[in-house]
Amino acid sequence: MGILAPSADERVKNVEITDDVISVSLMDGRVISAPLVWFPRLLNASQADRQKWQTCAAGYGIHWETLDEDLSTEGLLRGAPSFEYQEKH
Template identity: 65%
Template structure:
């Protein structure tokens, strides 16, 4: 007998920031929080720049045009910081 698990939906629902972290809520209700230090472009951005995010990649990514930054939900779930 198998156990039925709810379907995971790893698309971005919303993005929020604190002084030192990025939190991404996924469509399935999970919230991933990572340190802003993992993403230097975001860490050094102004609050105005941070607020200018867009959902990209069919819902599986976040893009900041002005900052030239892209983050995927796959990378967040893997715990992958930006390459140095």
């Protein structure tokens, strides 16, 4: 007898950003958190600009128009910091 696992739904449900952490709630109930320092554009943005996000890529991405920033749930799940962060570290 097999156990049926709930299907993963990695689409973005909500985004919360503090001064230190970005947390992305997924449709399947999981929450991904990463250090905000990994994303310098978000780190250096105002809280008002951080809140102006929208989903993109059929719900698997997050876009900030005014910041020219895009994150994917795939990258967040892999623990991948932005290229800007990687270039400096």
